Amino acid sequence: MSETEYFNVADIFGENVFNDAVMRERLPKGTYKKLHEVMENGGDLDLATADVIAHEMKEWAIEKGATHYTHWFQPLTGMTAEKHDSFISAPMADGRILMSFSGKELIKGEPDASSFPSGGLRATFEARGYTAWDCTSPAFVRQDPEGTTVLCIPTAFCSYTGEALDQKTPLLRSMEAINEQALRLIRLFGNTTSKKVTPSIGIEQEYFIIDRDKYLKRKDLIFAGRTLFGAMPPKGQEMDDHYFGTIRQRIASYMKDVNEELWKLGVSAKTQHNEVAPAQHELAPIYAQCNVAVDHNQLIMETLKRVAGRHNLHCLLHEKPFAGVNGSGKHDNWSLTTDDGINLLEPGDTPHENIQFLMVLTCILKAVDEHAALLRASASDPGNDHRLGANEAPPAIISAFLGEQLEDVINQLVSTGSATHSLAGQRLHTGVSTLPDFMKxxxxxxxxxxxxxxxxxxxxxxxxxxxxVAPANVVLNTIIAEAFADACDVLEKADNFDIAVHDLIKKYATEHQRIIFSGDGYSEDWVKEAERRGLPNIKSMVEAIPAYVDEKSVAAFERFHVMTKTELESRVEIEYETYAKTINIEALAMYDIAGKHIIPAVIRYTTRLAESINQVKSACPDVSVKVQSDLLAETSRLLTETQSALLHLKEVTETAKNMERGCEQANYYHNEVVVAMAALRKPVDALEMIVAKDLWPMPSYGDLLFEVSAI
Incomplete structure (x- = not known):
C-alpha cells in the first residue's frame, strides 16, 4: 500500500488470522464446538475433527496466497523458528498435483531437536523432537511482498522424551497452574460462576531506528547488535526533547507500515511514541491472553525488523545499543482476569474493604519476596546487564511499589491488625478556567x-x-500460583473462614512488607536500605542464573508441573553458554574492529600529523608546531594504550574460550573479558574525539542517532 492510500483499520484488522470469526464461518458447527471444548477445557482432538480443521485452514490460507505452511515455534534461542512445507502432494499419474494438508500435519511436526539449544536434554545424535499445535493461539498467514506467503501455526516444541525445549510449553503449563489455584482461591470467596482465570498481559516494546546504510558500516552493530565503541556526541538526551516529541516523517511512514502489518495479523498495536533517547521509540498493543500476547510480541519484533528494511532503516532491539543514552526494555503489564470479565487485581473504590483483593495482593507480595532472585533471573540476559541498576531502568534489586493508597492499607494491617479506611483521590485543579478539573x-x-x-x-x-517475555511470565504465573495454593491450603482447613482470611492477610503483609518500596530505586540510599532489609542485589546475569535451580525454585516449578529439575538444569546450562558466547562474539568483534580498522586509521592520522610538522618546519622553521606536536603525542599515547588493551583482550578471550563450558567459564567472561573490553573501549573512544572525521573508519554516534530523527 502506498503512502497516499488510506484504509479503515476495522476492515483490515485480523484479515490474515484464522481467528474465531473465520472458524465460526468456515467450520461445521460440530467441529467448531469440539475445537472450542479443547481450547477451553483441554483434551485431545480426534483425528477426524483435526482433518476437517486442517482442510478449512488450508483452503483459507490458499485463498490468501499461501503456498506453504509451517509450525511456528519458540526455541530457547529467544527467537522464533520455522520450517516451510508446501501444500503440494505427490504427483498423480497424469502429472497433476493436489494441494493437501491433514489433521496429523496440523497437530504434529518434527523439527530437528539436536540443532537447537537443549542444555544436554538432546545429544547431537538424538535428533527427534516434536512441535505440537497450540490451538489457543490462532494460526495466521504471513504475507511477504518479496517472498513466500506462509500459513504459520503456533506450536509448542518438546523433545522425544517429553521435556520442554521451548518457551511456550512451560508458559502454557504455568497458565494452567495459576488458573487452577486462582479458581481455588475465588471459590473460597463465594465465586461459583467464573470457570477460568487467565493471566492477561500487555507488553510495551522499545526499540531504536537508524539509517541502514550507516548500520552496514558498523561491524559492531552487525555482529553484536550494539556499538562496542563510540564517543558521545555533543548532544544526547539531556534536553528531554525527543521524548513524546513530534514523530518525524520518515519514522511516521515506517510506523504506519508496521501498524498495518500488525493489524492484519490481529495484533492490536495501539500506542506509539518517541522514547527518551534520540532515535528510540516505543510500540504497545492492547492486553491479550498470556500465551497469545507472547506470540504477538514475537510478531511485533519480527515486523519491526522486517519493515525497517523496506524504508532503508534498521531496527535495533538490543537492550543497550548506545552507551551514554537510555537503553531499551519492555514493560510486562500482568493481571489476572476471569472468563466472565472480573479482574482479580481491581481494588475498587474502597480496597480496605475488598478482602479478596487484599488476599490476592498479599499473596503476590509473598511470591515476589520469596522468589525475588528467580524473578530477577527471568529478566536476565547479557544485554540487560547494561541496563538494570544503571539509573535508566529498574534497579537490579527487586521491590514492589504499591502507591500511597495500598501502602497505607498495608501499614494499617501490619500496625493494628485491620484496615479501616482507604486514601481517596482528590480533585485536580489546573487553575485555568477553560481547562476541566478532574479527579486524580x-x-x-x-x-x-x-x-x-x-x-x-x-x-x-x-x-x-x-x-x-515468556520466561518472566512463567515465573510470575508459577510463583503466584504457589502463593495462592499455600493460602488455600490454610483457608480450606479453617473452622472460621472470616477470621482465618483476616489473620492470613495480616501475616503475609507483616512477613513480606520488606519487599514494598515507594522511593527512588536509583539512589544509593536504597541500595543500603535493601541490604538492611535482606533483599538480594543481583547485578549481573551470571549471578542471577543459579536462582533457577535454587531448592525453593525447583520445588515451586515441580509442584505445579511447570518444569522439572532436569528442564531447569538444562536452562541453566543454556544461560551460561549463551552468556559466554555473546561476550565472546563481542570480544572478537572488538579485536577485529580495533585491529583492522581503528588502529590503521589512527596510524594514518599520526602520519598525517608528523608530515604536517615536518612540512611546516621545513617551510618556516620559526613557526610553532606545538598544536600538531601535542596532538601527535596524545594520539600516540592513546594508540599505545589501545594496542596494549587489545593484546590483553586477546589473551583473556583465548583463555576463556579454552575453558570448559558452564558456570566457571561464564564467570570468567564476566569478571575478566568484559573488564578487558571496557579497558579497550576507553582509549578508542578518546581517539575518536581527536582523529579527523574523514579518517575515522565508521559512522559516529551523532551520525547514527540524529540523522533519522532529523528527517
Whole structure:
C-alpha cells in the first residue's frame, strides 16, 4: 500500500488470522464446538475433527496466497523458528498435483531437536523432537511482498522424551497452574460462576531506528547488535526533547507500515511514541491472553525488523545499543482476569474493604519476596546487564511499589491488625478556567520500581527489549500460583473462614512488607536500605542464573508441573553458554574492529600529523608546531594504550574460550573479558574525539542517532 492510500483499520484488522470469526464461518458447527471444548477445557482432538480443521485452514490460507505452511515455534534461542512445507502432494499419474494438508500435519511436526539449544536434554545424535499445535493461539498467514506467503501455526516444541525445549510449553503449563489455584482461591470467596482465570498481559516494546546504510558500516552493530565503541556526541538526551516529541516523517511512514502489518495479523498495536533517547521509540498493543500476547510480541519484533528494511532503516532491539543514552526494555503489564470479565487485581473504590483483593495482593507480595532472585533471573540476559541498576531502568534489586493508597492499607494491617479506611483521590485543579478539573488517581506512579502496581495490574519493568517475555511470565504465573495454593491450603482447613482470611492477610503483609518500596530505586540510599532489609542485589546475569535451580525454585516449578529439575538444569546450562558466547562474539568483534580498522586509521592520522610538522618546519622553521606536536603525542599515547588493551583482550578471550563450558567459564567472561573490553573501549573512544572525521573508519554516534530523527 502506498503512502497516499488510506484504509479503515476495522476492515483490515485480523484479515490474515484464522481467528474465531473465520472458524465460526468456515467450520461445521460440530467441529467448531469440539475445537472450542479443547481450547477451553483441554483434551485431545480426534483425528477426524483435526482433518476437517486442517482442510478449512488450508483452503483459507490458499485463498490468501499461501503456498506453504509451517509450525511456528519458540526455541530457547529467544527467537522464533520455522520450517516451510508446501501444500503440494505427490504427483498423480497424469502429472497433476493436489494441494493437501491433514489433521496429523496440523497437530504434529518434527523439527530437528539436536540443532537447537537443549542444555544436554538432546545429544547431537538424538535428533527427534516434536512441535505440537497450540490451538489457543490462532494460526495466521504471513504475507511477504518479496517472498513466500506462509500459513504459520503456533506450536509448542518438546523433545522425544517429553521435556520442554521451548518457551511456550512451560508458559502454557504455568497458565494452567495459576488458573487452577486462582479458581481455588475465588471459590473460597463465594465465586461459583467464573470457570477460568487467565493471566492477561500487555507488553510495551522499545526499540531504536537508524539509517541502514550507516548500520552496514558498523561491524559492531552487525555482529553484536550494539556499538562496542563510540564517543558521545555533543548532544544526547539531556534536553528531554525527543521524548513524546513530534514523530518525524520518515519514522511516521515506517510506523504506519508496521501498524498495518500488525493489524492484519490481529495484533492490536495501539500506542506509539518517541522514547527518551534520540532515535528510540516505543510500540504497545492492547492486553491479550498470556500465551497469545507472547506470540504477538514475537510478531511485533519480527515486523519491526522486517519493515525497517523496506524504508532503508534498521531496527535495533538490543537492550543497550548506545552507551551514554537510555537503553531499551519492555514493560510486562500482568493481571489476572476471569472468563466472565472480573479482574482479580481491581481494588475498587474502597480496597480496605475488598478482602479478596487484599488476599490476592498479599499473596503476590509473598511470591515476589520469596522468589525475588528467580524473578530477577527471568529478566536476565547479557544485554540487560547494561541496563538494570544503571539509573535508566529498574534497579537490579527487586521491590514492589504499591502507591500511597495500598501502602497505607498495608501499614494499617501490619500496625493494628485491620484496615479501616482507604486514601481517596482528590480533585485536580489546573487553575485555568477553560481547562476541566478532574479527579486524580489515589496514587502516583514510580518509574524506578521494577514491579509496580499501576491501578489494576502489576508492571514488571525489567525484561530486556530483545528477549521473549515468556520466561518472566512463567515465573510470575508459577510463583503466584504457589502463593495462592499455600493460602488455600490454610483457608480450606479453617473452622472460621472470616477470621482465618483476616489473620492470613495480616501475616503475609507483616512477613513480606520488606519487599514494598515507594522511593527512588536509583539512589544509593536504597541500595543500603535493601541490604538492611535482606533483599538480594543481583547485578549481573551470571549471578542471577543459579536462582533457577535454587531448592525453593525447583520445588515451586515441580509442584505445579511447570518444569522439572532436569528442564531447569538444562536452562541453566543454556544461560551460561549463551552468556559466554555473546561476550565472546563481542570480544572478537572488538579485536577485529580495533585491529583492522581503528588502529590503521589512527596510524594514518599520526602520519598525517608528523608530515604536517615536518612540512611546516621545513617551510618556516620559526613557526610553532606545538598544536600538531601535542596532538601527535596524545594520539600516540592513546594508540599505545589501545594496542596494549587489545593484546590483553586477546589473551583473556583465548583463555576463556579454552575453558570448559558452564558456570566457571561464564564467570570468567564476566569478571575478566568484559573488564578487558571496557579497558579497550576507553582509549578508542578518546581517539575518536581527536582523529579527523574523514579518517575515522565508521559512522559516529551523532551520525547514527540524529540523522533519522532529523528527517
Amino acid at each position: 488517581d489515589a496514587t502516583d506512579r514510580n518509574r524506578t520500581s521494577p514491579f509496580a502496581f499501576t491501578g489494576n495490574k502489576f508492571e514488571f519493568r525489567s525484561v530486556g527489549s530483545q528477549d521473549s
